[in-house]
Amino acid sequence: MKTIMTDVLVVGGGLAGLRIAIAARKRGHEAIVLSLVPPKRSHSSAAQGGMQASLGNVTKGTGDNEDVHFEDTVRGSDWGADQIVARMFVDTAPKAVRELASWGTPWSRVRGGDHEVIINEQKVTLTERMEAHGLIAQRDFGGTKKWRTCYAADGTGHAMLFTTSNQAVCHGVEVHERTEALALIHDGERCYGAVVRNLITGELVAYLAKATAIAAGGAGRLYSATTSAVICEGMGHGLALETGVARLGNMEAVQFHPTGIVPAGILVTEGCRGDGGLLRDVDGERFMPHYEPEKKELASRDVVSRRMEEHIRSGKGVQSRFGPHLWLDITLLGRHHIEHNLREVKEICEYFLGIDPAEKWIPVRPTQHYTMGGVRTDHTGQSPSLKGLFAAGEAACWDLHGFNRLGGNSVAETVVAGMIVGEFIADFCDKPENSAPFPLTLAREFVQREEAKLAAILDGGGSENAFKLYSEMQEVMTRHVGIFRQGDALLAGVAHLQRLLERSADIGTSGKSRAANPELVMAYRVRRMIKVALATAHGAYLRTESRGAHFREDFPHRNDQEWLKRTLAFWPDETASLPSFEYEPLDVTKMELPPGWRGYGAKDYIDHPDTPRRQQEVDAIRSQMEGRDRFAVQEALMPYADKLPASLAGRNERLDEPLETSQ
Amino acid sequence: MSAIDNNTARQNAGQNRQLSINILRYDPSDPASRPRMQEYRIEESDSMTLFIVLNEIREHQDPTLQFDFVCRAGICGSSAMMVNGRPQLACRTLTRDLPNVITLAPLPFFELIGDLSVNTGKWMRGMSERLQVWLHAKEGETDICRIEERMDPDIAEQIYELDRCIECGCCVAACGTAQMRKDFVGAVGFGKIARFRLDPRDARTDDDYYELIGDDTGVFGCMSLLACHDVCPKSLPLQTQIAFLRRKMAAQGLG
Numbered sequence: 001m002k003t004i005m006t007d008v009l010v011v012g013g014g015l016a017g018l019r020i021a022i023a024a025r026k027r028g029h030e031a032i033v034l035s036l037v038p039p040k041r042s043h044s045s046a047a048q049g050g051m052q053a054s055l056g057n058v059t060k061g062t063g064d065n066e067d068v069h070f071e072d073t074v075r076g077s078d079w080g081a082d083q084i085v086a087r088m089f090v091d092t093a094p095k096a097v098r099e100l101a102s103w104g105t106p107w108s109r110v111r112g113g114d115h116e117v118i119i120n121e122q123k124v125t126l127t128e129r130m131e132a133h134g135l136i137a138q139r140d141f142g143g144t145k146k147w148r149t150c151y152a153a154d155g156t157g158h159a160m161l162f163t164t165s166n167q168a169v170c171h172g173v174e175v176h177e178r179t180e181a182l183a184l185i186h187d188g189e190r191c192y193g194a195v196v197r198n199l200i201t202g203e204l205v206a207y208l209a210k211a212t213a214i215a216a217g218g219a220g221r222l223y224s225a226t227t228s229a230v231i232c233e234g235m236g237h238g239l240a241l242e243t244g245v246a247r248l249g250n251m252e253a254v255q256f257h258p259t260g261i262v263p264a265g266i267l268v269t270e271g272c273r274g275d276g277g278l279l280r281d282v283d284g285e286r287f288m289p290h291y292e293p294e295k296k297e298l299a300s301r302d303v304v305s306r307r308m309e310e311h312i313r314s315g316k317g318v319q320s321r322f323g324p325h326l327w328l329d330i331t332l333l334g335r336h337h338i339e340h341n342l343r344e345v346k347e348i349c350e351y352f353l354g355i356d357p358a359e360k361w362i363p364v365r366p367t368q369h370y371t372m373g374g375v376r377t378d379h380t381g382q383s384p385s386l387k388g389l390f391a392a393g394e395a396a397c398w399d400l401h402g403f404n405r406l407g408g409n410s411v412a413e414t415v416v417a418g419m420i421v422g423e424f425i426a427d428f429c430d431k432p433e434n435s436a437p438f439p440l441t442l443a444r445e446f447v448q449r450e451e452a453k454l455a456a457i458l459d460g461g462g463s464e465n466a467f468k469l470y471s472e473m474q475e476v477m478t479r480h481v482g483i484f485r486q487g488d489a490l491l492a493g494v495a496h497l498q499r500l501l502e503r504s505a506d507i508g509t510s511g512k513s514r515a516a517n518p519e520l521v522m523a524y525r526v527r528r529m530i531k532v533a534l535a536t537a538h539g540a541y542l543r544t545e546s547r548g549a550h551f552r553e554d555f556p557h558r559n560d561q562e563w564l565k566r567t568l569a570f571w572p573d574e575t576a577s578l579p580s581f582e583y584e585p586l587d588v589t590k591m592e593l594p595p596g597w598r599g600y601g602a603k604d605y606i607d608h609p610d611t612p613r614r615q616q617e618v619d620a621i622r623s624q625m626e627g628r629d630r631f632a633v634q635e636a637l638m639p640y641a642d643k644l645p646a647s648l649a650g651r652n653e654r655l656d657e658p659l660e661t662s663q
Numbered sequence: 664m665s666a667i668d669n670n671t672a673r674q675n676a677g678q679n680r681q682l683s684i685n686i687l688r689y690d691p692s693d694p695a696s697r698p699r700m701q702e703y704r705i706e707e708s709d710s711m712t713l714f715i716v717l718n719e720i721r722e723h724q725d726p727t728l729q730f731d732f733v734c735r736a737g738i739c740g741s742s743a744m745m746v747n748g749r750p751q752l753a754c755r756t757l758t759r760d761l762p763n764v765i766t767l768a769p770l771p772f773f774e775l776i777g778d779l780s781v782n783t784g785k786w787m788r789g790m791s792e793r794l795q796v797w798l799h800a801k802e803g804e805t806d807i808c809r810i811e812e813r814m815d816p817d818i819a820e821q822i823y824e825l826d827r828c829i830e831c832g833c834c835v836a837a838c839g840t841a842q843m844r845k846d847f848v849g850a851v852g853f854g855k856i857a858r859f860r861l862d863p864r865d866a867r868t869d870d871d872y873y874e875l876i877g878d879d880t881g882v883f884g885c886m887s888l889l890a891c892h893d894v895c896p897k898s899l900p901l902q903t904q905i906a907f908l909r910r911k912m913a914a915q916g917l918g
Contacts, residue, residue, distance in 0.1 A: 037731070038784025040830055041739040055811075095807040102805035102812075104798030104862060106823040109816040134813030152823050158738065159826055166797040169788065177784045178776075200776055201692065229734045263710055266736040321709065340820070344738065351737055351755040352710070467722040511727035515692035516777045519726035650808040659808065 001444050002205045006030045006174075007429045009193050009209035011181045011236060013039030015157070015411065016393030017215030018164045019418020020425060021173040027426035032207065033168070033175045034196060036231050040165050043217050043229040044414060047157025048344055049271030050139060050149035051415075052408035053093035056654045057110050057135040059126050060147035064138075065657070066090040067630055068145050071593055073406060076143045076300050078548035078558060079586070079595040080250065080372075080402020080566070085379050087592070087640040089400050089409075089416050094652040096415040097136060097150050105163040106152050107136040108341075118276030118332055120296065121286075131655060139341075140274040141407040143300035143600070149408040154269050154344045157411050164415070182453075182524065184212065184239050184246075184389065185439075185446045191389035192438060194239070195450045199521070202514040204450060206443040210429045211388055213381070213421070214240060215414075218371035218394040222533050223482075224474035226368040227260050227267035236395035238528030240375040241535060241579065246386045247568040249397030249584075251373035251532070252540035255405055255549050256305040256483050260367025263322035264352045267369065268345045268362060270407040273297040275341065277330040279308065280361065281316040284327075292600055299600035302404040302549040305366035309483050312365075320363065327361035334358070366483060370394065370410060372401045372549065373536070376568055376584075379643050381421030385570075388434070390425055392417040399566065403548025423645035454514070457523045462508030466523040469500055469507070473530055476500070481537045486553045490541035497537055498577045501530045535569035535579045542581060543567060546602075560595050560608035564588065588614050592638035680707040680763055684716060686728070687768040690777045700766075701725075713753035713767070714742065717779075729778035737896065740831030743770055744779050750833040752896045753779075770836040772845075783832040790848055794875050796855040801866040818863065825858035825904070827897045834891035834901065846880045850891035850901045853882060857904040860911075872908075873915040882909045 008024040010017040013035030021031035033039065056064035069090040074081050101107055112133030114125050141149040152159035168175065181194040185206065193208040216236025220228025240246040258279070259268045273279070278286050279297055291307040292299045299307075308326055311317070317324030330338060330345070335358040338346055342357075349357040375383060375391035377398055383389040392398070393414045400413050428434055456462075480493025504527040509519045545559035546552050566584040573580075588594055588610040595611050597603050618637060625633045631651070635641070641649065653659040682705050689698040703720045714735045721728045730753075733741040737755035744753050745768040747761065758765070773781040790796075805812075834850035841847045856872055859865045876882045885905055892902040 037733050037741065038787060038830075040787070041733045041741050041784075043734065045739050045829075046734050046736065098805065098807040098809070098811045102798075102800060102807070102864070104859075104864060106819050106826050106862075107814075108823070109814050109819045111816045134815060136811055137816075152826070153820075155738075155823070155827060158829070159823065162826065163798075166791060169791050170795075170797040175788070177788075178782075200782075229739070230732050264712075264736075347737060351757070352712070354757075467726065471722075509726065513690070513693065513727070516690075516729055516780070517727065518721060518729060522726075652808055653810050655810065 001447050002203065003208060003440070003443065004032070004205055005208045005438060006032045007209060008211050008213065008425055009207050010034065010213045010215055011194065011239070012215035012217060012395065013175055014042035014044040014215060014217055014393065015161055015164055015414035016418045017213065018168045018173065019415050020213050020215060020392060020422040022164070022168055022171050023419060023422020024426050024429070025171040025173055029426055029429045031173050033173060034179045034181055035175055035177050036180055036199070038177050039175050040162060042161060043232050044161045044411065045158045046229060046267065047411040048154040048267065048269035049141065049274065050151030050156045050408050051097065051160070051412040052141065052144070052148045052406065053097040053150050053412060054090065054146070054148055055094055055097065055136055055138065055150065056146070056656060057132045058138045058147050059128055060140065061138045062656065064146035064148055065630070065654070066652070067634065069093070069148060072144045073400065073409060074593045075598040076404055076406040077402025078404055078598060079560070079564065080253065080399070080548060082379070082399045083591050083593065083638060084640050084643055085398050085400050087638065088379060088420060088644055089413065091644065091652070092416045092420060092648055093412050095648060096412065096419060100160055100163055100415065101136060103163050103167050105159050108151050108153060110135050110137045121278065121332065129655070139271055140298065141270055142273065142298045142304065143295070143406045149274065151271065153340065154271055154342050160411065160415065181239055182450045183446055184243050185443050186243050186386060187439065187442060188245055190387045192442065195446050200516050202516070204447055206447050208438040208443060210434050211390060211425045213390040213392060213425060214375055214395050215391065215393045216395045219532055220368050220371065222474065222477045222529060222536065223368035224471070224478045225260065225265045227257055227265060228368070233525055233529055234371070234532040235525060235528060236391070237374060237532045240389070240391070241531055241569070241571050242528065243386060244570065244572045244574065246383045246389055247376040247570045248535050249373055249376035249399055249566050249568055250403065251536040251569055252543055252550050252567060253372035253403045253548060254368060254481070254536065255301055255370035255372060256366040257301055257369030258304040258308055258366050259328050259364040260369070261348065261353060262320065262325040262363040262365050265367050266348055266352055268328065268348060268364065269342070272328060272330050272342060272345060275337065276333055277328055278332070280327040280329050281311055282318045283316070287311050287316065295600045300404055300598070301407060303601040305483055306551060308366055318363065325363045325365045328364045329361045330357050331359060331361070370405055372403060372405055373397055380424035381417065382424065390421055392421045403550055419648060420645060423647060453524065454520070457507055457520060458509055458512050458514065460508065462506040464503045464507045466507050466519065466526045469504055470522060470526045470529070473497065473500055473526070473533055477533055477537065481540055484551055484553050485540055487541065490537060493537045494534065494541060497530055497534050501527070501534065501577055504530055531571065531579070538578055539567045539569055539581065558605035560611065561606045564595065564608050590638060592618070592634070594618060682707050682716070682758060683764045684720065685764065685766045686778065688778050689775065691775055692777065707758050711758045713746065713756045713758065716758060717753065729776065729780040731780050738829065740829030743783070743831040743833050743836070744768065745770060745836070750836040750894050752831060770832050772836050772841050773832055783830065787830045790852050794848060794852050794855055796859070798859065798862065798864055799866045800864065812864065814863065818861065822858060822861055825854055825861065825899065828854050828899060829897060831896060833894045833896060837890035837894045839886050839888045839890070840884045844880065844884065847884050848876060848881055850905065852876065853905050853908055854899055854901060857908055869911055869915045873912055876908070877912050877916055882912050885909065
């Protein structure tokens with residue numbers, strides 16, 4: 001058995017994984033990143049529009065701060081988020097943007113003076129403060145009160161990923177490219193690393209580590225129409241699920257982005273609407289103001305996507321051979337703006353649609369986009385049920401996003417969680433008790449088990465075709481577990497997935513190569529994917545309410561009384577055809593922002609019994625403390641300062657909030 | 664172009680083209696494998712890209728076929744390959760822009776993994792280490808609680824323009840010098856140096872850059888054939904950047 005030992009093993013070479021590895025290196029620990037592909041090709045690179053951080057540099061961001069970002073995030077989550085984690089996040093986001101600036105990210109900058117923008121179909125002249133000239137600029141995004149999204153044109157994720165990946169090279173982070181974790185090595189209580197397959201040679205190696213971090217991204221490929229890269233197959237989720245002890249949180253919370261292009265499903269950024277783009281129907285009419293008078297096209301994604309599907313159902317979709325769609329109109333932004341701030345969008349329209357978006361409307365439809373659910377962790381990023389296992393980014397349920405993530409908060413989460421969880425992982429590795437000798441016998445058992453599984457696929461004479469099971473799973477998820485959900489349909493979907501799981505035990509391959517072999521890869525991944533799909537579909541069936549992106553037509557109201565809790569799925573019995581479920585309540589009595597109306601979307605919800613009392617307490621604290629600074633009020637409502645790593649503490653400076661020089 | 668005319672004519676007749684996809688097959692991990700061309704036939708469909716073609720072949724005709732896609736949206740650079748003799752991103756190549764007979768081969772120069780899959784990542788990491796393509800900060804740790812250092816908005820945009828490189832390898836695959844010397848850093852490397860040279864946050868001087876690219880493996884190895892400029896999928900201004908760098912490095916060398 002070939003064995004590699006390290007301090008920190010990171011599964012996934014995107015922004016979250018690389019940032020964790022850098023944190024570990026800076027604290028003197030060894031780190032190895034496993035990546036299916038060269039890390040600069042990770043799906044982080046596809047983030048276009050930007051990352052939210054309350055710098056408040058632009059005129060339309062004046063008055064922005066952590067408090068406003070916090071409230072937007074919690075409202076966006078439909079109160080599913082962990083509010084302590086949301087506080088840690090909004091506090092660290094400005095630091096993350098500034099760190100990236102110091103590492104070389106070419107953030108777009110504020111130009112002092114007048115400039116013209118399009119707001120609600122009107123040309124408006126904004127005057128940027130001269131003292132803000134040259135600072136990092138922000139644009140508007142959905143579900144936010146202020147212009148808060150920092151960007152590098154519309155290639156933000158790419159610019160951030162290249163910066164971070166190059167920093168990782170500088171810090172000597174080892175990246176083992178084209179390797180894939182097949183199983184976590186654990187004894188039911190403690191995680192010790194992973195069995196890893198080299199995707200070129202096929203060799204299996206036991207990687208043993210003090211801390212193992214899953215940062216493998218989302219599970220978009222559970223669906224047939226997704227904006228996700230082809231590597232976003234929920235394998236990080238699957239690895240955790242197959243331990244039988246780690247929990248996946250809120251897998252039924254799946255985000256559909258309003259503007260995937262038809263038919264390719266490729267994303268065009270929310271920045272299109274943030275910058276003034278409109279949604280139009282078959283008659284060329286702008287329809288969002290009719291549904292959402294307050295936020296119009298810039299309500300949160302779950303709400304806009306539902307309104308679009310509703311509008312299509314009312315017969316207002318544009319018919320095409322690929323099914324109905326709507327139009328995204330950015331022609332009103334003008335060619336100069338499109339060619340400078342929306343260049344990736346322009347390229348995508350030219351190459352995949354053959355149109356010039358400065359002249360023509362873009363055919364769009366809501367498309368699977370983001371997995372809010374993930375490996376459940378505490379605020380340090382560690383699994384509460386499997387010591388030594390950490391998770392961050394889209395693969396994690398930390399839980400920043402609850403039931404709906406705001407645009408610009410995911411790419412922000414990757415680096416912010418990378419910084420925070422990276423520090424906690426370094427703390428974990430610092431402790432002598434976590435350096436106990438590695439269990440080599442256990443590792444050998446895990447490697448042998450994976451070898452046996454591969455042999456069964458290659459030599460077992462199975463009759464099922466992995467690619468067929470894959471596309472059937474995608475069809476089931478798309479048909480039964482989409483934007484609008486319904487009990488009977490979900491149950492039928494679950495039953496279908498269970499049959500697929502059974503069939504996946506009998507997969508065979510035509511090629512027998514143990515080295516690079518795409519058919520073998522699909523064969524071992526698809527079974528794990530079907531398990532993650534079952535956690536998603538059955539979780540959606542059990543949740544008899546509507547919250548954020550999870551919408552049940554048969555239970556259309558948010559029901560805080562019964563469902564203000566996190567779904568936890570785990571798979572204790574390997575032979576079972578369904579995961580087990582348990583629920584983790586959210587404590588209203590400790591919330592800084594008790595549940596209420598989001599400011600967009602439906603106004604009818606069923607209150608939690610504790611909500612009125614907590615709201616009174618919050619109101620009382622606010623009125624008693626009138627005149628005190630916002631930090632004191634916040635601390636009285638929900639203290640969180642002790643939760644952040646010491647190296648990331650400290651207030652964020654803004655033009656309107658200068659820091660004392662003594663700090 | 665006749666292919667497009669043919670296509671239009673067939674579509675008018677309500678008939679899809681039959682495409683002949685010819686792929687250079689070779690599995691270096693298998694001692695019995697010999698490089699060979701293999702033909703697959705596939706019916707064209709509307710908005711069909713080479714991403715769709717190759718996946719259909721793998722799913723329905725030949726599950727052993729190796730190729731790389733990640734974002735499939737022209738953003739990540741994974742799918743660079745030779746399409747009818749020209750390096751380009753397969754994911755965003757529409758079949759309607761190609762003739763009926765399509766020949767696909769892996770990018771030359773890079774280590775072959777199998778069929779159309781090449782190890783660009785390994786080469787790019789080596790180049791990144793050699794040219795130290797990270798920002799060399801002027802002072803020590805930045806206080807990230809403080810307001811960020813200002814930057815001229817135009818400079819930021821110019822840096823972003825060069826930062827759009829996706830390391831797909833097309834420029835190196837098309838490079839005359841790279842065919843002759845394996846240690847050539849290629850246009851991708853020059854693009855990186857130009858990018859950091861432009862960045863006011865970077866402490867390095869032309870003296871430092873000269874150490875990295877001031878020889879025949881660097882900017883003086885370029886023969887100015889400039890296929891790199893023609894094939895860059897991101898339309899980076901490689902021609903002007905290489906010429907500019909060479910002038911600066913020559914001045915540095917003479918100075």
